[in-house]
Amino acid sequence: xxxxxxxxxxxxxxxxxxxxxxxxxxxxxxxxxxxxxxxxxxxxxxxxxxxxxxxxxxxxxxxxxxxxxxxxxxxxxxxxxxxxxxxxxxxxxxxxxxxxxxxxxxxxxxxxxxxxxx
Amino acid sequence: xxxxxxxxxxxxxxxxxxxxxxxxxxxxxxxxxxxxxxxxxxxxxxxxxxxxxxxxxxxxxxxxxxxxxxxxxxxxxxxxxxxxxxxxxxxxxxxxxxxxxxxxxxxxxxxxxxxxxxxxxxxxxxxxxxxxxxxxxxxxxxxxxxxxxxxxxxxxxxxx
Numbered sequence: 221x222x223x224x225x226x227x228x229x230x231x232x233x234x235x236x237x238x239x240x241x242x243x244x245x246x247x248x249x250x251x252x253x254x255x256x257x258x259x260x261x262x263x264x265x266x267x268x269x270x271x272x273x274x275x276x277x278x279x280x281x282x283x284x285x286x287x288x289x290x291x292x293x294x295x296x297x298x299x300x301x302x303x304x305x306x307x308x309x310x311x312x313x314x315x316x317x318x319x320x321x322x323x324x325x326x327x328x329x330x331x332x333x334x335x336x337x338x
Numbered sequence: 339x340x341x342x343x344x345x346x347x348x349x350x351x352x353x354x355x356x357x358x359x360x361x362x363x364x365x366x367x368x369x370x371x372x373x374x375x376x377x378x379x380x381x382x383x384x385x386x387x388x389x390x391x392x393x394x395x396x397x398x399x400x401x402x403x404x405x406x407x408x409x410x411x412x413x414x415x416x417x418x419x420x421x422x423x424x425x426x427x428x429x430x431x432x433x434x435x436x437x438x439x440x441x442x443x444x445x446x447x448x449x450x451x452x453x454x455x456x457x458x459x460x461x462x463x464x465x466x467x468x469x470x471x472x473x474x475x476x477x478x479x480x481x482x483x484x485x486x487x488x489x490x491x492x493x494x495x496x497x498x
Binding site: 222250251252280282283284286287288290291293294297309310311315318319320321323324 | 397
């Protein structure tokens with residue numbers, strides 16, 4: 221019943237010239253998404269300092285999925301990485317904000333806005 | 339000449355759904371609840387709130403109430419009244435071991451504690467339910483009755 225989570229990594233450069241790893245998610249983000257979310261994040265090179273999470277193609281995120289995002293933020297914080305996210309719907313931007321995520325990951329409307337803030 | 343008016347409130351329209359205790363089937367209930375809310379005239383923003391709250395209630399029933407036992411099902415009754423939609427999500431298990439009644443305060447997660455590892459990242463479902471609907475009540479079952487959570491989301495006449 222759940223749409224399988226797909227994740228891929230793309231390497232970009234910010235307007236300020238910094239290398240950025242973008243994790244692009246697709247499908248649902250739920251309890252079954254651990255390999256896609258955490259597994260893909262853990263494959264990033266250790267020297268990665270800036271990470272963007274792309275939720276543009278994600279339709280459904282439940283509380284277990286949000287918990288995986290928090291787990292990713294904990295890992296990133298422990299590695300000294302800065303994380304931002306973009307592409308969330310207005311509803312999920314509200315939900316992420318209610319949970320307190322913007323304190324640890326900036327939320328942006330789109331990739332251009334997220335990159336410009338780095 | 340006096341005009342006689344009925345003082346009896348119209349009977350709510352009910353829709354019932356039953357889904358297996360398998361994660362993912364909460365989306366069937368989400369879609370049904372969204373369709374009913376749309377017919378009632380809820381704003382899109384409130385329908386999104388309802389979808390998340392209903393999904394989380396179903397996930398709790400599947401995971402904690404029925405303990406992922408696919409032989410058990412989750413029953414959902416949507417009652418569309420004149421100015422509110424009530425959703426009851428019932429499990430066949432022992433429920434969440436909560437006392438009957440409303441939770442008296444919002445069970446707000448602490449992101450700082452989670453980030454420091456002092457609180458598990460999970461445990462957000464009940465907070466989201468409480469935060470997104472107008473009323474949320476957990477009722478523990480007994481030998482004869484199922485446990486259920488009852489949610490109410492009101493039509494805001496000024497804003498709808």
